[in-house]
Amino acid sequence: MAHFFYVHHAFPTYFKNTFEGHTATQLQKGVNRDDMRPAEVAIGAPKRLGNTSVATYHGPSFMIDDLIYHYEHGDTRTVLINCHYPIDENSFMLLYGISMQRPEVEDDDPAAAEALAAKMVATVRLGFEQDVEIWKNKTRIDNPLLCEEDGPVYQLRRWYEQFYVDVADVRPEMTERFEFELDTTRPIEAWKREVEENVARRAAEAAAAAVREPQDA
Amino acid sequence: MAVRPDNRLADAPMHPVTCSSCAAEVLVRKASWQQTSVQWSDEAMAACSSWSPGSAVKGLPPVCDRLRDSIARAVVDGTLPVVTPEYDD
Numbered sequence: 001m002a003h004f005f006y007v008h009h010a011f012p013t014y015f016k017n018t019f020e021g022h023t024a025t026q027l028q029k030g031v032n033r034d035d036m037r038p039a040e041v042a043i044g045a046p047k048r049l050g051n052t053s054v055a056t057y058h059g060p061s062f063m064i065d066d067l068i069y070h071y072e073h074g075d076t077r078t079v080l081i082n083c084h085y086p087i088d089e090n091s092f093m094l095l096y097g098i099s100m101q102r103p104e105v106e107d108d109d110p111a112a113a114e115a116l117a118a119k120m121v122a123t124v125r126l127g128f129e130q131d132v133e134i135w136k137n138k139t140r141i142d143n144p145l146l147c148e149e150d151g152p153v154y155q156l157r158r159w160y161e162q163f164y165v166d167v168a169d170v171r172p173e174m175t176e177r178f179e180f181e182l183d184t185t186r187p188i189e190a191w192k193r194e195v196e197e198n199v200a201r202r203a204a205e206a207a208a209a210a211v212r213e214p215q216d217a
Numbered sequence: 218m219a220v221r222p223d224n225r226l227a228d229a230p231m232h233p234v235t236c237s238s239c240a241a242e243v244l245v246r247k248a249s250w251q252q253t254s255v256q257w258s259d260e261a262m263a264a265c266s267s268w269s270p271g272s273a274v275k276g277l278p279p280v281c282d283r284l285r286d287s288i289a290r291a292v293v294d295g296t297l298p299v300v301t302p303e304y305d306d
Contacts, residue, residue: 018278020257020278023278025277025278027277054277142221143221145224146223146224146225147225148225148248148249148252148300148301152254154221154222154223155223155254172258172259176256176257176258176259176262177255177256177257177262178254178255178256178257179253179254179255179257180252180253180254181252181253181254181255182251182252183251183253184251186250186251188250188251192250194293195292195293195295198293198294198295199295202295
């Protein structure tokens with residue numbers, strides 16, 4: 001979640017990874033941070049309110065990201081396709097493409113629509129290349145000591161391991177469904193209050209039961 | 218190369234939770250109030266009777282809202298521990 005906050009200047013409200021079979025899906029919903037000058041405004045593109053992204057890897061090297069950007073004037077659907085293949089032990093060739101729903105403009109002017117689309121595609125590129133910059137500067141650690149906020153790194157590797165072995169050697173734990181969810185929409189205080197009430201109620205019930213049924217001496 | 222075990226599970230393992238509306242038993246872990254991990258088995262997948270599209274968003278894997286409710290109930294009943302609730306304060 002810190003990744004979205006610091007790298008993409010977005011405030012995630014919901015995040016979920018689902019690893020299952022040969023697919024790995026990431027659902028992410030976020031709102032933009034009001035305290036940052038948005039990168040898209042700097043290049044003259046419209047300011048975004050937030051986004052909803054459903055990105056799925058189909059196998060080890062091909063991802064389709066259905067990416068909806070929320071603007072004041074409405075939603076814009078984009079599709080980001082990302083694929084990569086290894087070229088040596090420590091690097092890979094990355095290819096990606098972005099398509100976008102034609103934006104609605106005044107008088108339905110094709111040139112204006114084209115210009116706006118170009119700027120909005122540039123916005124998507126900015127977001128993706130923020131990630132690419134990290135990939136250029138990271139390396140694999142085989143046994144990272146992780147804190148809770150690091151997310152399902154081991155589970156992702158367990159899923160990816162299926163692509164390094166023969167099909168006959170794929171084990172159930174590589175393909176069985178695993179879900180990792182972060183939901184910020186349910187207020188924590190409500191959770192806590194409900195738990196405390198239940199614990200107190202059960203303690204009171206246990207005390208009452210103890211009075212009714214004194215243990216045999 | 219073998220995938221190493223997750224160090225976080227050594228101190229706080231996943232807990233079995235059985236869905237209150239079907240026989241599916243899954244392993245669940247809550248690292249915080251907001252975080253939930255669910256490990257399904259093929260048996261649990263077959264037992265689940267209420268897969269539904271999670272949202273209108275295209276391409277999203279199906280979800281089971283009944284299991285979600287069962288997990289929430291296990292939390293408020295105090296049978297499913299929340300690993301580091303202080304992180305949410």
